[in-house]
Amino acid sequence: MSDTTTATAPADGTPQVSHISEAVIRIAGNSQDGIQAIGGFLARLAGRSEQEVMTFMTIPSTISGGPSIFQVRIGSGEVLSAGDEADMLLCFYQHSYEAHLGSLKPGGIVLYDSDHVSEINPENLSKYRHIGLPISSLVVEATGGTGREKGKNVYSLGLIAKMFNLDVPKLHRLLGERFAGKDPKVAETAIAAFNGGYSHTLATAAELFKFKPGENVGLNQIVMGGNEALAYGLIAAGVRFGAGYPITPWSDIMELLRKELPKYGGSFMQTEDEIAAVSMAIGASWGGRVAVTGSSGPGISLKTEAIGWAVMAEIPLVVVDVQRGGPSTGMPTNVEQSDLNIACFGGHGDSPRVVIAPSSVEDCFYTAIEAVNIARKYSTPVIILTDQGIASRIEAFPMPDLEKICQDISPDLTPVADHKPYDLAATDGITRHLAPGTRVASGKYPVVTGLEHDELGHPTGSPKLHVQMTAKRRNKIKKLGADLPTPDVFGPPEGQVLLVSWGSSKGPVQEAVKQARAAGDAISGLHIKYINPLPNGLEKIFEAFSHVFVVELNDEGFYGYGQLGAVLRARYCDPKIRGLNKVDGLTWKIREILDRVKAMTK
């Protein structure tokens, strides 16, 4: 709760009000308590209030009953990460109190349900400000119901609204929208629960808070999660067919596409297995319109053979990999960035393909469109390497200009005189396929295959052709590398330490850079979005720093570089490139990064 200023003493006996620019609120309970719903309301409210908002959420591996938390960081300015420590903790049970108290800042506020939290260590009382309320009983009072455990999420939302002076009419509207189409009694009960919470005086609280006006006033913002943004990006890009198999955390994307694509005349197939999913998507892509498949963890391993076929046959395809902890079944509900190797190099033989990693929810939307366009332009599989950290968090971002962005990529079946898809003399070196159904007047039709082939796709054992075609597949991706924009340095272009990030680590790294620079350290950041191939010009950037640390959520490996670190080492042979890695299944804390930098530069 930075920049606390002007404590105003209200006259009505309620606690004094402090003006703040941001707050980190953590809510802990069980997964059936509707905690994600409160988080969603807060995130959405913040989006409507022209405040940038970021949330960080974990879901329990078990379907219900396990510990569940939602952390929302609401800021008037730019919010780059979930926030290291919470300013306020709302906990529903003894176990949530005990498990999450440590995440609270010293002096932070813990609001607990005294119906369930009874044992408070007196030591804690001096460290944190405790507010105990019999939330479960108060909910029953407020709603006049008997279902004690129902509605306490919305009641708590009322308490939070009171504590942080949130916009009540907007929250009422959100509640109304949430329960629209259901029994009107449900919405009435929800509003009653909310009002019950909001009208509580919170007289035992030491202070209440009010957000300073946001910097983004007037922006037309929308709020959604990373997986949602990615799925909508694919729709905007013109993708109308996909196939997948359910696996966490990829499933959200396939569920959304299954439901939404028919509105646009498309469809998404749930297949018998991961291999069928990628095969079906490749078949549809060959049918003339780039299709999508995706998965997480083990599912990606299963798809590698077919992706190799698409590399060989040079078929455009988009594969979404929502990374989770591995190897094998690993840590299905935790964040990790350990699929970079399989994305870039998975499969037998030399199989160059494109890998792009989005860095935020907004970036998921635009990356999906770019992936489709790169697949089309270079006739290649493109892997979107997102992760659990982005997939399940909610952010507000400016409304995209959909009229301008939405693309029509329907197949072009205009007959042609003659065509060789794998034309070795093509000036741009890029393969162009004809969709089946396209008439070729010469009567010579192309085939697509996983065997090495000639210019029409017919198999060949010619060593010369294998050399030429291998070079062709490599060179078109190299050409993409040359076309890629060199990323900008975040902060001054020279200094002591350069922190290199990819994927969801962008926000924490940039926040770490900001904090370090404020403290007088010469640290800058560099975010790499295009992982395979890499853009040109990175070596020039590295030259201006004494240390280059690659911040990744994966293991340091045998040689201490991590996965992207090893690629950068291989390309630049620069001994100052080192890995800054961890695999605890959680996103980066700013302090963790800065402590490690300190230790590594000693």
Place this chain on the structure above:
Amino acid sequence: MTALSFPSETLTRTGNLNLVPVPPLSDADRKGLTKKEVAADHPTWCPGCGDFSVLALYFKLIEKRKMHHEKITTVAGIGCSSRFPYFVQAHGAHFIHGRALPFASGVSLSRPDLHVFVFGGDGDAFSIGGNHFTHTARKNVKLTYCVMDNWVYGLTKNQTSPTSPLGYKSKTDVWGSGDRPINPMKQAIAAGATFVARTTHTNPNHVLQMMEAAMDHDGFSFIECLSECTEFYPGAFDGTNPRKGGQFPLVPADHDVTDEYAAYKLAEELMPGKFGILYKVNRPTKNANEAKIVSTNREKFAALPDWQILQKNFDRMK
């Protein structure tokens, strides 16, 4: 708005077709396709291989049914018979081992204007691709699957296949195979295929008949065509060849093709077994089910351009 490094404006719809466009053909303008025009690479099959017969009859089917050249779509997986698409002068795909059906389903479900023919062998269909066989049949995806069953792995030179009979001696079962073979007919019926037929390469007229019936079937049509591997399993199907002292018994005229149990009963007869359509029912195809979902959804957004449909969703997320 975030600027895209690869905007759509720089791309044509399906790639750079900087080629001379030619006008489309009407049905009336379609010229007959000679065998020379529809044949491509010379088959890599051994002399006497049963697969030659299936290929020749596919050519015949193309001409008999006056298919437009550009609409012929041939898909296969891996195996001797799966090299089929190279031998047909038409749009074709030679996919990975065992996965021809999901690939072809992707084509069928996204391109309702094409009828996809999938060719393959017993290893591709019932071993590595067994799961896909079951699910493509159950989903009733509209396409024709012709399995050239030779009871052996030929491309890799004589290993046991999922249809090799008990006792068959191969390089991987020098003592003779001990695994109960798959009965393709029973497998197909049990999985929910809506068209199940059996034929053999030595009876060309019958093969053509089955292909035509399969093509006309609205749904997943499956043909098992016995196709002798002269190299590794010569004489396997002599019992079905009257010229070699065998018999070619047709499915009885009074057989009810919609009777699943009767079909199953017929499928139990092994050599020579019965030839013809064992089972044929009409059940909504996956293609039709999906089309229905699409039309129901589209009705709500009549005449709205895609971006406005998306805008409606986004406006709710403000």
